[in-house]
Amino acid sequence: MMSCRIANRTRATLVQGTTLGIAAGLLMLGSSVDARTVESSGANSAGSATATQQAGAAQQSNSASGFQQWVNNFRPYALSHGISAATFERAFRNARLQTSILNLSRSQPEFVRPVWEYLDTAVSDTRVSKGKQMLAQHRADFNRAQQRYGVPPEIIVAIWGMESNYGANFGNYPTIDALATIGYNGRREAWAKSELLEALKIIQNGDIDHDQMRGSWAGAMGNTQFMPSSFNSYAVDGDGDGRRDIWGSIPDVIASTANYLKANGWHAGEPWGVEVSLPQGFNYSLADGKQQRAVSAWQQLGVRATSGGALPSLEGAALLLPAGAKGPAFLVGHNFRTILRYNNSTSYALGVSLLAQRVAGQAGVQASWPRSQKPLSRTEIKQLQQQLTAMGYDAGGADGIVGPGTRDAVRQFQRAHGQPADGFISQEIKRQVDAAR
Numbered sequence: 001m002m003s004c005r006i007a008n009r010t011r012a013t014l015v016q017g018t019t020l021g022i023a024a025g026l027l028m029l030g031s032s033v034d035a036r037t038v039e040s041s042g043a044n045s046a047g048s049a050t051a052t053q054q055a056g057a058a059q060q061s062n063s064a065s066g067f068q069q070w071v072n073n074f075r076p077y078a079l080s081h082g083i084s085a086a087t088f089e090r091a092f093r094n095a096r097l098q099t100s101i102l103n104l105s106r107s108q109p110e111f112v113r114p115v116w117e118y119l120d121t122a123v124s125d126t127r128v129s130k131g132k133q134m135l136a137q138h139r140a141d142f143n144r145a146q147q148r149y150g151v152p153p154e155i156i157v158a159i160w161g162m163e164s165n166y167g168a169n170f171g172n173y174p175t176i177d178a179l180a181t182i183g184y185n186g187r188r189e190a191w192a193k194s195e196l197l198e199a200l201k202i203i204q205n206g207d208i209d210h211d212q213m214r215g216s217w218a219g220a221m222g223n224t225q226f227m228p229s230s231f232n233s234y235a236v237d238g239d240g241d242g243r244r245d246i247w248g249s250i251p252d253v254i255a256s257t258a259n260y261l262k263a264n265g266w267h268a269g270e271p272w273g274v275e276v277s278l279p280q281g282f283n284y285s286l287a288d289g290k291q292q293r294a295v296s297a298w299q300q301l302g303v304r305a306t307s308g309g310a311l312p313s314l315e316g317a318a319l320l321l322p323a324g325a326k327g328p329a330f331l332v333g334h335n336f337r338t339i340l341r342y343n344n345s346t347s348y349a350l351g352v353s354l355l356a357q358r359v360a361g362q363a364g365v366q367a368s369w370p371r372s373q374k375p376l377s378r379t380e381i382k383q384l385q386q387q388l389t390a391m392g393y394d395a396g397g398a399d400g401i402v403g404p405g406t407r408d409a410v411r412q413f414q415r416a417h418g419q420p421a422d423g424f425i426s427q428e429i430k431r432q433v434d435a436a437r
């Protein structure tokens with residue numbers, strides 16, 4: 001539920017980072033192509049299609065009168081879908097075009113942060129200690145949620161930390177304004193109208209007053225950044241006051257987040273995964289984060305827990321090397337994929353998992369990240385894609401965005417040149433491809 005919900009997230013990339021709260025939203029819309037692009041999504045996801053994809057074609061509209069006209073046109077749609085005139089008037093009485101959103105959504109960063117830089121922020125010592133503090137402070141609520149939903153406290157607190165820095169930054173845009181602005185702007189109008197209708201239902205239901213319904217510029221709301229549609233599907237009343245309040249009630253925040261994960265398939269008692277080490281000569285093409293095997297099969301292939309203990313029980317275990325063969329390796333299971341349902345970015349799910357591990361008092365990542373590897377710019381990625389394509393490796397186009405097609409083409413190149421086929425995009429692979437032309 002980070003703010004980039006407006007972007008479609010399907011393609012989880014390892015390299016992209018996101019930041020939290022509004023900043024994340026901004027970054028995401030701009031860089032939605034990377035990490036959270038895509039087509040499906042978690043409940044939090046906003047819809048689809050990246051804003052950037054459509055930005056070029058969209059007519060920018062930004063006049064207050066045009067905005068008011070859009071709201072007037074939206075009114076009969078809302079009223080024909082169960083919203084009362086009184087709710088509509090109240091919600092839109094002070095609504096206004098948020099021009100800052102129009103400007104923000106156009107940025108397209110040239111560099112994407114490497115996963116280790118993303119994780120430095122996501123799992124900072126400050127965030128770990130604050131997470132421990134929050135865990136202690138709300139222990140009874142976390143325990144209650146664990147009993148009821150089977151999701152451990154450290155996972156819930158980690159999502160809270162990732163989404164809004166434990167409520168310190170969940171965005172201050174009025175959600176009605178944000179979604180109406182996006183709808184009026186036209187790029188994601190159908191999606192924005194649908195979420196706006198869900199937001200009006202929340203107000204009509206009495207969960208929150210319209211002037212307290214705030215969140216990211218992309219419509220993600222409150223402490224754990226639920227989109228209105230996710231709110232209506234998964235938010236629950238944890239403190240028993242009859243309202244679902246993910247803005248002001250921490251018991252509601254905790255219960256809603258746990259309910260979200262349970263409803264999306266969380267397996268009680270199973271860890272997210274484990275850091276592992278791989279044997280010499282390992283076939284890195286198995287490590288794409290998608291190929292699932294029984295833990296015993298990975299064991300036979302020489303995969304070992306870095307801690308030295310036995311590999312844990314994991315349903316559908318897959319091997320993940322976020323920074324290629326020279327970085328840490330993780331064996332992840334069903335619950336890792338459930339975290340992806342919250343936000344379909346591998347970096348995000350890894351951030352939640354590692355933050356949870358640290359908050360629970362366990363060690364962080366043991367292996368070193370290849371920090372000397374500088375990321376490629378979008379321009380360089382495009383060049384790499386063009387070069388690979390010219391050499392006969394299908395990179396799926398040359399759009400400057402690293403996706404599965406680009407990684408597959410790199411793996412093919414690596415195999416053809418006797419390299420570990422980890423598919424990792426780096427300056428090093430760029431130099432090798434340059435030299436091979």
Ligand SMILES: [Ca+2]
Nearest residue numbers: 237239241243
């Ligand atoms: Ca409540």
